[in-house]
Amino acid sequence: MKVSLFVTCLVDQLWPSAGVAAVEVLRRAGCQVEFDPEQTCCGQPAFNSGYREEARKVARHFLNVMTKSSAEAIVSPSGSCVAMVHHLPKLFEGTPDHGAAVEVAERTFELGSFLVKRLGIEDLGAQYAGRLSWHDSCHGLRELGIYEEPRRLLRRVQGVELIELPTHDSCCGFGGTFSVKHSDISVAMLDYKLQALQDQNVDALVGADVSCLMQIRSRLQRRGSKVQTFHLAEILASRG
Amino acid sequence: MAIHHLESVFFREKVAEALEDQTLRGALQNATGLFRQRRLAATASLSDWEKLRDQARAIKAETLTHLDHYLPEFVAKAESNGIKVHWARDHQEACQVISQLVSEKQARRIVKSKSMTTEEIGLNHVLETDGAEPIETDLGEWIIQLAGETPSHIIVPAIHKTKAQIADLFVDQLSIEPTQDAEELTKAARRILRHHFAQADMGISGVNFAIAETGSILILENEGNARMSTSLPKVHLAVMGLEKILPRLADLEVFLRLLPRSGTGQHLTSYQSILSGPKRNPDQEGPEELHLLILDNGRSAILAEEITRQSLACIRCGACLNACPVYQQIGGHAYGSVYPGPIGAIITPQLAGLSETKNLPYASSLCxxxxxxxxxxxxxxxxxxxxxxxxVEAHENGKxxxxxxxxxxxxxxxxxFVWAHRLARLGGRIFMKNGQPPQWLQRRAxxxxxxxxxxxxxxLAKRSFREIWKKELSRKQP
Known part of the structure; x- marks a missing residue:
């Protein structure tokens, strides 16, 4: 299957290893991967902050790039950005771009759920030795309904012990500009989420959104914690 | 339109205060956690929970879309039942109507059962100014009245208080023997409140649902205080927002299963009172007069817009507060409104305007x-x-x-895009020391x-994904 990678601006600039791993994993799953370097951002930061006009401008650029692709599926290593793409038809309601928004939204998928639900693949031949815990990011879980898919994928990774934290579905406190507008609340939320980490002796937290992972990693680093943070794709691409 | 005692402009200050208060945060974490667990257990006991939610949403949507039909139907039925209906456009008018009624009835001692709408209009304050003595009879509401505070949760007004704090308050305010025993404390409250019920000239309550078909109002509670407040005094005044209407009595089958489970995690509240008018002959029990005040206070404006209309479907169960990771950290008082938490963050700005409340829509990670x-x-x-x-449209923040x-x-x-990030990367390399920007830069940015x-x-990564793609990945296409 021909797949177009929507790598997202954060993965591109901050966590490229997640993008590299996503390409590796998709190829292993038999996909032909294309990447259009014209892509930038989906517009979510502005949309979530109330700047609809700015969000539309950036999202229009995104649609222009993606409509050019003939790939059957647009796949992204981010639940949050995919959820935003699914918001685009509403954002462009009553405008000439509405049709493009619907068309692009229909073939845009989050990486983990694409592998499990669309391709029916759970075992990617990955190996990783360690106690991992899954972080359900809010938009993946509550907007896209992704819950089982990453867990199934991780259970098939040789050497992984999957630990469920009691706070697996608590928000990490990132929330885009919320993380700096209300930084004290943001970190209080994260600390609540991370409380359980200490008791469980977890080696790494794994998630499907580098926005959450960046928030979590930055805080863990500040606290001097040894717990690592990985994108799902990084674990799935790992050969031990 | 306004909300009494609105202090949302001080959101930041209140958040800072709340986050410092470890006792508060401990109390919040325990209480919201307990309510979340109870809610989960109660909803799991119903196999058709999701269907019930859809039904409830559909009933509310239909009612709100056709409120111009259902509200007059309700009022006509209520009046034919002998309920005296009053209208108020805003909180001031509401307080005036009630003040006048209180003075007409020469009511001095007033027992109140829990009502968020009377909190919204600041009724206690007005009654006290008029020389009356309103006593809250819901235990939680009474506790915060004694403490001189406002509720910090829609259904658990004193959720921010620990048992020890309540014990100290009772000893201080009620001159009881020092005790930490919950049962002893409740007994003391019961003894004193019974006295107030017996003496009261008037009872004031809220309304959970108003049934258009029968012209009745429904009140749910657990302590029996609402039943006492609405049946012992000669005059009962109920206060409700105009959105409380349900078309049919049969609709309660849906809402009575949803509300207690969502709120306290109960399958049903201890008491459900359907009131359909004052007593009809002297031998009956109940009030001689039943008044109902229907309040707008900004609700019709919310109703007018399709996207905001759903806000009025709220049945004030408080589940969103318990579920909210922001509320769990900062509690209700930080929001500076009688309606806190996620529902408060959407209702308060709509009722009171955005200019004083613009912090609230941003007090969420959108989880x-x-x-x-x-x-x-x-x-x-x-x-x-x-x-x-x-x-953003109204108060564009310049920077x-x-x-x-x-x-x-x-x-x-x-x-x-590429050049902006190259510059940012370069800036990071020059200024950042071990993941820390220098102080002067933190001040400027x-x-x-x-x-x-x-x-x-x-x-920022040394090499972006697009660079790696171009140099390595694009060529390796299998």
Missing amino acids: GACRDVCPVKIDIPEILLHLRAKS EAKGFRMWAWINRSRFR PVLGAWAKHRQVPT
Whole structure:
């Protein structure tokens, strides 16, 4: 299957290893991967902050790039950005771009759920030795309904012990500009989420959104914690 | 339109205070956790929970869309039942109507059962100014009345207080023997409140549902205080927002299963009182007069817009507060409104206007936990986003707006996107020391400072994905 990678601006600039791993994993799953370097951002930061006009401008650029692709599926290593793409038809309601928004939204998928639900693949031949815990990011879980898919994928990774934290579905406190507008609340939320980490002796937290992972990693680093943070794709691409 | 005692402009200050208060945060974590567990257990006992939510949402949507039909139907039926209906456009008018009624009836001692709507209009304050003595009879409400505070939760007004704090308050205010025993404390409350019930000239209550078909009002409670307040005094006044209507008595089958489970995690509250008028002959029990005040106070404006209309479907169960990770950390008082938490963050700005409340729509990470637990499926994040957009239109924040315009300009072109990040990378290399920006830069760029206060600042990758793609990955296409 021909797949177009929507790598997202954060993965591109901050966590490229997640993008590299996503390409590796998709190829292993038999996909032909294309990447259009014209892509930038989906517009979510502005949309979530109330700047609809700015969000539309950036999202229009995104649609222009993606409509050019003939790939059957647009796949992204981010639940949050995919959820935003699914918001685009509403954002462009009553405008000439509405049709493009619907068309692009229909073939845009989050990486983990694409592998499990669309391709029916759970075992990617990955190996990783360690106690991992899954972080359900809010938009993946509550907007896209992704819950089982990453867990199934991780259970098939040789050497992984999957630990469920009691706070697996608590928000990490990132929330885009919320993380700096209300930084004290943001970190209080994260600390609540991370409380359980200490008791469980977890080696790494794994998630499907580098926005959450960046928030979590930055805080863990500040606290001097040894717990690592990985994108799902990084674990799935790992050969031990 | 306004909300009594609105202090949302001080959101930041109140948040800072709340986060410092470890006792408060401990109490919140325990209580909200307990309510979340109870709710989960109670909803799991019903196999058709999701269907019930859909039904409730549909009933509310139909009612609100045709409120011009159902509200007059309800009022006509209620009046034919002998209920005296009053109207109030805003909180001032509401307080005037009630003041006048209280003075006509020469009511001095007034027992109140829990009502968020009377909190919204600041009724106790007005009654006290008039020389009357309103006594809250819901235990939680009474506790905060004794403490001189406002409720911090829609259904658990004293959720922010620990047992020890309540014990100290009772010893101090009620001159009881010092005790930490919950049963002893409740007994003391019961003894004193019974005395107030017996003496009261008037009872004031809220309304959970108003049934158009029968012209009756329904009140749910657990302590029996609402039944006492509405049946012992000669005059009963109920206060409700105009959105409380349900078309048919049969609709209660849906809502009575949803509300207690969502709120306290009970299958049913201890008492459900359906009141359909004053007593009809002297031998009956109940009040001689039943008055009902129907309040607008901004609700008709919310009703007018399709996207905001769903806010009025709220049945005040409080589940979204318990589910909200922000509320769990900061509690209700930080919101500076009688309606706190996620539902408060959408209702308060709509009732009181955005200019004094513009912090509230931003007091959320948009995690959506509220939407998942809402028994009437209000899409709270969607309305938060709508209010943020309105806030941007109305009070454009100069620096931030400029920033987003610049950001949009950069992100509309691959060239600008790449160069902006190259510059940022270079800046990071020059200024950042071990994931920390220097103090002067934090002051000049408050966004960076706010991040760096508790977190390392992430550095941009040495090589972006697009560079790696171009040099390595694109050629390796199998």
